Amino acid sequence: MNRLIGVEVRRFTARRLMRVFAALVILGFLIAAPKVFFHSNRDIAKATVVERAAAQRGYEDCVRESGLKGGFCEQPDLERIVAEPRFHLTQLVDIGQAMAGMLIMLSFVAGASFAGADWHHRVVMTTLTWEPRRRRVIVAKIAAVAAVTCVAAIVLELVLAALLTPAAVFRGTTAGVDGGWIASYGLVLLRAGSTAALAAGIGCALSMVGRATAAALGGMFAWMAVGENLIRTGIPGWRRWLVGDQLEAFVGNPTDRVRSVATAGLLLACYGALLFLVATRVFERRDVA
Amino acid sequence: MAPVIEIRGLRKTYKGLRTGPTVAIDGLDLDVPEGGVFGFLGPNGSGKTTTIRCLLGLVRPSAGSIRVLGGDVPGALPEVMRRVGSIVEGPAMFPTFSGREQLMQLARIDGIGRRRVDEVLERVGLAARAGDLAKNYSLGMRQRLAIAAALLKDPALLVLDEPANGLDPAGIVEVRELMRSFAREGRTVFVSSHQLAEVRQTCDSVAILARGRCAAAGPVHEVLASRRAARLVVRVDDLARGVEALCDAGLTAGVSDGTIRVALEASEAGRVTRALADRGLYLTELRVEEADLETVFLELTKDVPEEVPA
Numbered sequence: 001m002n003r004l005i006g007v008e009v010r011r012f013t014a015r016r017l018m019r020v021f022a023a024l025v026i027l028g029f030l031i032a033a034p035k036v037f038f039h040s041n042r043d044i045a046k047a048t049v050v051e052r053a054a055a056q057r058g059y060e061d062c063v064r065e066s067g068l069k070g071g072f073c074e075q076p077d078l079e080r081i082v083a084e085p086r087f088h089l090t091q092l093v094d095i096g097q098a099m100a101g102m103l104i105m106l107s108f109v110a111g112a113s114f115a116g117a118d119w120h121h122r123v124v125m126t127t128l129t130w131e132p133r134r135r136r137v138i139v140a141k142i143a144a145v146a147a148v149t150c151v152a153a154i155v156l157e158l159v160l161a162a163l164l165t166p167a168a169v170f171r172g173t174t175a176g177v178d179g180g181w182i183a184s185y186g187l188v189l190l191r192a193g194s195t196a197a198l199a200a201g202i203g204c205a206l207s208m209v210g211r212a213t214a215a216a217l218g219g220m221f222a223w224m225a226v227g228e229n230l231i232r233t234g235i236p237g238w239r240r241w242l243v244g245d246q247l248e249a250f251v252g253n254p255t256d257r258v259r260s261v262a263t264a265g266l267l268l269a270c271y272g273a274l275l276f277l278v279a280t281r282v283f284e285r286r287d288v289a
Numbered sequence: 290m291a292p293v294i295e296i297r298g299l300r301k302t303y304k305g306l307r308t309g310p311t312v313a314i315d316g317l318d319l320d321v322p323e324g325g326v327f328g329f330l331g332p333n334g335s336g337k338t339t340t341i342r343c344l345l346g347l348v349r350p351s352a353g354s355i356r357v358l359g360g361d362v363p364g365a366l367p368e369v370m371r372r373v374g375s376i377v378e379g380p381a382m383f384p385t386f387s388g389r390e391q392l393m394q395l396a397r398i399d400g401i402g403r404r405r406v407d408e409v410l411e412r413v414g415l416a417a418r419a420g421d422l423a424k425n426y427s428l429g430m431r432q433r434l435a436i437a438a439a440l441l442k443d444p445a446l447l448v449l450d451e452p453a454n455g456l457d458p459a460g461i462v463e464v465r466e467l468m469r470s471f472a473r474e475g476r477t478v479f480v481s482s483h484q485l486a487e488v489r490q491t492c493d494s495v496a497i498l499a500r501g502r503c504a505a506a507g508p509v510h511e512v513l514a515s516r517r518a519a520r521l522v523v524r525v526d527d528l529a530r531g532v533e534a535l536c537d538a539g540l541t542a543g544v545s546d547g548t549i550r551v552a553l554e555a556s557e558a559g560r561v562t563r564a565l566a567d568r569g570l571y572l573t574e575l576r577v578e579e580a581d582l583e584t585v586f587l588e589l590t591k592d593v594p595e596e597v598p599a
Contacts, residue, residue, distance in 0.1 A: 007397050014385050122381035125347060126438070129375045130398045132346045132366035287303075288347040 001136055008144030012114050018148075021106050025156055033163035040087035040171040047083035055081055087172030089165065093185050096157050100192035100251040103156065107149040107196040108220065111203030114145055116213025125288050134284045138208055142276060145204045146197035153196035154189050161185075191265070195251050198272045205279035243271060291359060293446050293477045294321035294344065299353035301339050301501075313339040315501035317353070321479055321494075326472045328488040328509075329481040330586060331498030337481040338378055340498070341450050344479075345375055358446055371399065374439030375448040381435075382423045388434050389419040395438055409437040414463065428455035436467065447471055449480045453487060465491050485586055497586060523549040523561055524574035531570055538564035550578065 012018065041047065055076040062073035118124050124137075131137055168174050206216035228242045239245055240258040248254045249264035259267070299317040302310045314336040321327045331337045342348035343355060346363040355362040360369040383391055392406045410416045413433040418426070423434060432455055439447055449468075453461045461484075468478045468491055482488050488495060489509065496506035505512045523542075525531040531549050535542035538560065541552040551561055555577045565572060 003397055003400060007394050010397075011383055011385075011394065016385060117384075121384055122378075123383055125377060126381045126395070127398075128347055129345055129370060129373075129377070130395055132363070132370050285349070287342075287349060289342065 001140065004131055004136060004140040005143050005147075008140050009148055012110075012144050012148050015110075015114060015117070017113055018110055018152075021110060022152070022156075025102075025106070026159065029156075029160050029163050033160075033167070036087055036164055037167040037171060039085075040167045041085045042171065042173075044083060044085065047085040048081065051083040052076075052078045052081045087164070087167040088176065089168035089172070089174045090176040090181055092161050092164065093181070093188055094253070095160065095164070096185065096188040096192060097252050099157060099160065100153070100188070100195060101247075103149075103153045103192055103196045104199045104247065104251070107145075107153065107200040108203040109217065110149060111142075111145040111200030112207045112216035112220075113203075113213045115141060115204045115207035116211075116216065119207070119211040120213075128288055135280055138205075138280050138283045141208070142201045142204050142279075145200040149200035150193040150197035154193040157189050157192055191251050191261070194265070195247065195268070198268060202272055202275055205275050208279050209282050241267075243268070246271075291323070292320040293323045293358055294319065294479060295354075295356040296320075296340070296344075297354045299340065299343060299355065300351045301336070301343060301348060302351045312501055314343070314350075317498070317501065317503055319496055319503055319506060321477065321496075323477055324472065324475055325493035326468050326478040326480060326491050328492035328495040329479060329498065330483065330485070330488060330495055331481075332483070335498045336501040337498055338450055341375075341377055341448055341479075341481060344448060345370070345373070345377065347377065371442060372445040373448060374442050374444035374446075375450075376432075376435045376439050376452055377448075377450045382431065384424045386423060387420050388415055388423050388426065388430075388437075391423050391434060392438055392441060396441055399442060401441055405441060405443070409440045412440065413437045413467070429457060429460045432456055432460070432464075436464065445476055447476065447478045447480075449478065451482055452480060453482065453484055461487065520578040521551045521553050521555065521558060521561060522574065522576050522578045523551055523565075523572065525549070525565060525570045525572060527570065530568060531565060534564050534568040534570060535561065538567075540564065548574070 056078060059073055059076055066072050118127075118141075127137055128134065203216050203220070206219055207213055210216055210219065224244055228244050231238050231242060232245075245258045246264040246268050249257050249259050250261055250268060258264070296317055296319040299314050299319075300312070301314040302312050304310050317336070317340060319340075329337055329340070339348060343350050344357055344362065346366045349363075357369050358372055360366070362369065383394060386394065389406060389410065392409065393403065396402070396406050407416065407419075410419045413436050415430065415433050415437060418430065423431065426434065432452065436449075436452060439449065447468075452468075453464050456464060465487060468480060471478050472493070480488075480492070492509055494506070494508050495512055497504045497512070523531065523535075524547075528544050528547075528549060532542050532544060535549065535551055540560065542549050544550075553561065558575060561575065562572060
């Protein structure tokens, strides 16, 4: 089994699509990191002057254009405006949560296309003539994509953190970075990694059932974009069971959280396990032609 | 000696939403003896590939039983497949790997080492191009790579589905030699093909499949003999007088392709020589007419009753 997983890992990481995804994400980091670095500065007084002047100018423009005073246009309380031009290292938590969404989508596509390509190139048939125990084959495939995407998601989050750290250290602040923050950031990384793994596994499982990448992508799009939105608007009481809301509750920081992080994660894991069982059962009974 | 492949009452029906059920194999019984090259013949759609897929556990039979190398399929497949090399419907490749890496990926599944990979690459003549991406290989090279993959496990049974497809004449000869050399080592090659000339030259035994049923099976010469009326080929300088002499002697004879064909068992060839000698005609050739596999194949596949509705 370990050999089979090793082979699947090797094949998954050798895919061109994986390299393209990794290159695009890192390119995005390389563009964003210098921008954050140069936008961040520690001259709070100067930044506050600029911000107050901008607020006053906005008010004056409003008055001039509307012809009103005091009613429609609100006089800014300039004393209360204090700029914060520094990049805070603690912002990595929010950035990590935002990036997790993108990593989940990329992982789903990577997992789906891996299994879809295997069907397209008839590699599934070749593999079964070497390992006829189908349960092992599908478990190895899903385990491989889940493990690789989990590690890749965490590594990419850490790469981004490493690229943004100079902005905080040299032109921003590391205030608030303590044991508690490190623990909470660690949890963000783990949640990003685990949901990326789950998404890749689900993509792979759907492709194994549909025997094509398009089946997985189309099925997931139809469910998330159409099915869940219809339920969300038509039967609001069911919202707390929807995949999208669980993902938001588990990885993000929504204002109207439907569940706790732990229960959302548990529910996602249950959904994933159910889908894997169905995919395994279908694959075991299917004619491979 | 127990057959390496035993198929009893194999039936496979595919369910089609629009077309309704289609019977691909309809009660197939087949024994493949150990050793030698066994040809599995049949026209397109006769069920050859479905049978091979059933043998390898890729397709679930609707009814019947299969034993391969003494193990039940699908129950004993994990043990059986360690001793079976196969190609089903041409080579299936991992597109991003070189030829050697393709084989390495498969070898790792069974814990086979790199040395064996190099051996099989050498054996199929791909050692020099082993580092090239397999997707850049010609069809013939891909076919050889697939054969190399099938040989990796050092199998007791080699199952090949149309292995000569896409190969040039030199490649076809190489595959033929490979199959024969494999058989000489005491192993069994089960090969499906529609290239009858190839089968005639390569196979020791054949089974002819038509519409999912076995129309004939056994050693090649027996299958040919069973479907061909006995005829002798006779050549004399004066064909017209020869025919006249043979007919006067009570034999059924006629001219065809510059020779006289006489409907007679080989054991009675003396009647021919006597009849001709009595008229002062002397033989330049006398032989038993060789059965033509193509003709037998067409006869057998034509005779099978229409498909039974499922």
